Amino acid sequence: MEMPVLTLNDVRLKIEGKEILKGVSLNVNKGEIHAILGPNGAGKSTLASILMGINGLSAPTSGEIVLNGDLINGLSIYERARKGLTLAWQEPARFEGLTVEDFLKISGRNNPELNIEKCLLAVGLSPDVYLSRFVDDSLSGGERKRVELASILALKPNFVILDEIDSGIDFTSIEDFQAVLDDMKKDGMTILMITHNEKLLSSADRASLLCNGKIVKTSDPETIKKRFEECKVCEVLDFEQRESHKEEVR
């Protein structure tokens, strides 16, 4: 029996009267790479935000978020981080006056085996060039996202949410990125990976399809990919409408 490290029970979120998450239920097992697929606007980043407690979303309107057996609804960001949870941003922040070296050291300050050179090499950045660079606007989007990944390796969390970390990255081959995922997995991390990339999806152990604020299916990556393709066909429709529409057609 697999043990879930993260459980969402009927998580709902209303922002200004609009329901964005409409009852998300999900189990993520220890040590797995769990992919989240879904069309634009499905609520993937909102889900990531409510898990980490960012963007002013510290608790859902209703439902439970349970990490390692503890209810984390309402906890602050750093309380969640100290329970081993972290997030790699879809569009990471820029910092004035902070070098890559500073940033990785801050991220890895409680990691006794911290080796920042190794973290940079793992994401394809040369320490000689990048340690002294600033994590500001002078980094390209792709470089900044690699640094974000390196900082996750430095931190070595128990659980990481990767929000479209592949978008905008010019990994010469996606295998580089798969290798990073392997490193993370080897380090014992559990990964919730929001992605559109098919190759990355194949690295996942399981996947879930998020559509219109709901997890509509959790299964093996291949099955979810097929389901996602169908879902994309009539993206403009509400998923439930779409299901009934399909029934009618049949």
Add this chain to the structure above:
Amino acid sequence: MKDVKNGILDNLFQLGLPKEILTNPSMIIEGHDVVREVPYPGIVLEKKIYEDRVDVSLTVLPDVKVDKPVHFCLSKLGTGDQLVNIEVNVGENADIKLVSHCAFKGGKIDHRSRTKFKVAKNASLDVTEIHYHSEDTDIVIEAYAEGVVEESGFYKSLFKINTAKAGKVNIKYKVDVLDYANVDLEAKIAGKDGDEIYVNDVIYLKGKHSRAIAKSRLMALGNTVAEFYGETYGFGDYSRGHIDCSEVIRSNEAKLKAVPIVVVNNETAKVTHEAAIGSLDKKQLETLMSRGLSEDEAVEVIVQGMLR
């Protein structure tokens, strides 16, 4: 006597003074006493010590390129006043980088400096003034610098308070910029509860093709008053000026003000400005907190980065 001086140095190093002050050309002034000097060929350093002040003059002879930073240290350890009059003359084609360390520890301290400078034709003067204030100091800082940058000269000044406590700070720079000369002024200060920060840059672009930038970055992290007045006068033909002020507010008790003043009386001149007051970037804070830093620790990292 030597022991007393060692005691002073130990205190200064504890406050953050870099050790290279011992080997580089330098002068250390504690209160109204010159406690240490390291000379350098081509630099004439003179001092006059009075009961209530010290007058210092530094002259770089023409054509002398000083190949390492010259350090000044103005310190006051414990309650009292310090008044230092400084005259800096950089001769034609000479080149110097000055680092002025201002270190204050404990008690009630009133520090005033008056600087007059002249950067001659083709010369360059690059000044960094770094302040170290211990938490337990009740401090008033008044720094006034006035000078002229002659033809094709270069003057750069960076003023920053490295420690969290600023105190009551009033700094004013007034610079005349002559033909083809270039000036760059910058101030970076973070204030906490009870701190008051006033920065005033006045630049006269008198010469043709003269250029200047006045930049300030003030942060109000508590019940702080912070005001920046940047005045730039575009008088010379094709003179160019820019005022850039950004202030960060992190308390409803803070009072911030940014006032750019632009005066131009020459149709070929151009002076621009930008001013912004806003809160710390939320995403930066959240990113650091998602790495396990508390909110206060995250603020400290961001502020230190901005002060760098």
